Amino acid sequence: MNNIYDIAIVGGGPGGIASAVEASIFGLEKILFIEKGDNHSQTIRQYYKDSKRVDKDWKGQEVTIKGNVEFFDGTKESTLDYFEVLLDGDGIDALFNTEVYSVAKGDDGVFLMSTNNGEYKAKNVIISIGRMGKPNKPSYKIPGTIKQFVNFTPSECRGNEKVLIVGGGDSAIEYACHLSKDNNITLSYRRDTFAKANDINRDMIVQYDQEEKLRVRYNADVESIENDEGKIKVNYSHGYGVTYDRILYALGGTTPVDFLKNCNIELDENGEPLFNDKFETSVKGLYMAGDIVFKSGGSIAMAINHAYDILRDIMKEKG
Numbered sequence: 387m388n389n390i391y392d393i394a395i396v397g398g399g400p401g402g403i404a405s406a407v408e409a410s411i412f413g414l415e416k417i418l419f420i421e422k423g424d425n426h427s428q429t430i431r432q433y434y435k436d437s438k439r440v441d442k443d444w445k446g447q448e449v450t451i452k453g454n455v456e457f458f459d460g461t462k463e464s465t466l467d468y469f470e471v472l473l474d475g476d477g478i479d480a481l482f483n484t485e486v487y488s489v490a491k492g493d494d495g496v497f498l499m500s501t502n503n504g505e506y507k508a509k510n511v512i513i514s515i516g517r518m519g520k521p522n523k524p525s526y527k528i529p530g531t532i533k534q535f536v537n538f539t540p541s542e543c544r545g546n547e548k549v550l551i552v553g554g555g556d557s558a559i560e561y562a563c564h565l566s567k568d569n570n571i572t573l574s575y576r577r578d579t580f581a582k583a584n585d586i587n588r589d590m591i592v593q594y595d596q597e598e599k600l601r602v603r604y605n606a607d608v609e610s611i612e613n614d615e616g617k618i619k620v621n622y623s624h625g626y627g628v629t630y631d632r633i634l635y636a637l638g639g640t641t642p643v644d645f646l647k648n649c650n651i652e653l654d655e656n657g658e659p660l661f662n663d664k665f666e667t668s669v670k671g672l673y674m675a676g677d678i679v680f681k682s683g684g685s686i687a688m689a690i691n692h693a694y695d696i697l698r699d700i701m702k703e704k705g
């Protein structure tokens with residue numbers, strides 16, 4: 387507890403890993419890396435399907451890497467392996483199964499982090515907890531009796547099922563195409579084109595639909611779902627209902643407002659955190675990296691760039 391780290395990083399995804407590596411390369415000696423899961427990169431492990439293609443320019447957003455941490459196109463597995471090696475950097479103390487509840491700046495200017503495994507102190511803190519801790523849910527009620535068949539990650543899909551996927555971004559398309567290999571898949575999207583998706587995925591979903599490997603329902607709004615003898619009856623706004631074995635929602639993640647409030651970070655009128663161009667929050671010395679910075683649309687490469695900008699700022703402050 388009397389040990390004061392030069393920097394603590396909360397959240398062990400790409401933003402957190404890049405922050406720890408940059409801190410090590412910039413010469414900070416005592417680096418604490420805190421992850422609530424039993425391993426780094428929980429979003430990649432839970433939300434990416436096995437052997438998923440990982441695009442550096444995710445959603446078609448071209449990013450030039452600025453700092454010392456490279457990033458390349460790959461797969462889920464090659465990306466996880468790469469991050470594993472990066473975490474071996476000098477001076478990085480990694481704590482797993484440790485959830486940070488709050489970060490408070492004391493009168494001495496040192497941050498105190500409260501966790502399920504005790505308290506830790508650091509001179510600077512980077513919060514990189516992403517947004518997938520609480521995935522977006524539909525506004526209608528999910529009946530308790532069918533909850534087990536209503537999912538937000540693809541891992542529960544077993545095969546040989548009639549599955550409805552709801553969403554219109556890259557994740558929804560990738561889930562639909564991948565799961566169509568051994569399931570009967572319908573992808574339901576509110577709009578008439580997949581404007582938010584990247585070119586590869588847009589072409590892929592049109593091709594899969596044309597080849598009848600799956601079915602796409604455009605302009606389809608789900609109004610409610612109900613228990614239909616243990617299956618899920620989906621009521622569409624057009625007035626018809628279809629029964630499925632399972633629903634997978636791919637609607638992105640939410641802002642962890644309670645956590646940010648516990649850190650005394652100022653929020654705007656929409657509940658989004660305020661920060662400057664160096665990703666420093668309203669609390670001096672407390673930064674944010676990765677998806678938490680964006681309401682939607684972050685990427686691994688962007689998270690890696692945040693880490694570099696933040697470390698440069700911290701080093702400048704140190705003189």
Ligand SMILES: Cc1cc2nc3c(=O)[nH]c(=O)nc-3n(C[C@H](O)[C@H](O)[C@H](O)COP(=O)(O)OP(=O)(O)OC[C@H]3O[C@@H](n4cnc5c(N)ncnc54)[C@H](O)[C@@H]3O)c2cc1C
Nearest residue numbers: 397399400401422428429440441444486516676677685686
């Ligand atoms: C299905 C899907 C496919 C995607 N495909 C791509 C792609 O191909 N290419 C690409 O560039 N991007 C892709 N993305 C986006 C990319 O995954 C994110 O931009 C990236 O993971 C953001 O990194 P992050 O470090 O900000 O947050 P995350 O990766 O979400 O990591 C946050 C980490 O913080 C931990 N954490 C949360 N709360 C706490 C707490 N209180 N205390 C301690 N630890 C905590 C979590 O367990 C997690 O490990 C995809 C996203 C999804 C959902």
